[in-house]
Amino acid sequence: MLFYSFFKSLVGKEVIVELKNELSVCGTLHSVDQFLNIKLTDITVPDPEKYPHMLSVKNCFIRGSVVRYVQLPAEEVDTSLLQDAARKEAAQSKQS
Numbered sequence: 001m002l003f004y005s006f007f008k009s010l011v012g013k014e015v016i017v018e019l020k021n022e023l024s025v026c027g028t029l030h031s032v033d034q035f036l037n038i039k040l041t042d043i044t045v046p047d048p049e050k051y052p053h054m055l056s057v058k059n060c061f062i063r064g065s066v067v068r069y070v071q072l073p074a075e076e077v078d079t080s081l082l083q084d085a086a087r088k089e090a091a092q093s094k095q096s
Contacts, residue, residue: 002089006082007032007070015040016071017062023051025060036064 011029017038018024024047027040039061045054 002082002085003036004032004034005085007036007038010072010076013073013076015073016046017067018069018071019062019066020068021066023054025054025062027060030059033064036067038062038064038067038070 007029011031013029014026015029016024016026017040023045025040025043025045027043030039030041032038039059041059043054043057043060045051048055
């Protein structure tokens, strides 16, 4: 749930999603669910010559299981908040 909450805080921000098939998609994060499925709007691809079929696509839904990396805007990542949340989650799992 930690990553789900984190990604929810980035809705409306520009992200780059790299898929396991080597395709990278840039776009505005529209929504994310508990399975880390991602919906992007206003998408572009960094290498349109390699993926010309993606030029006509403006919005996409990406299944969480095919995501390799998500590149986030550095100014939006609060590492201290993430570290605190990770510590709290670890402490709760030890108590269970």
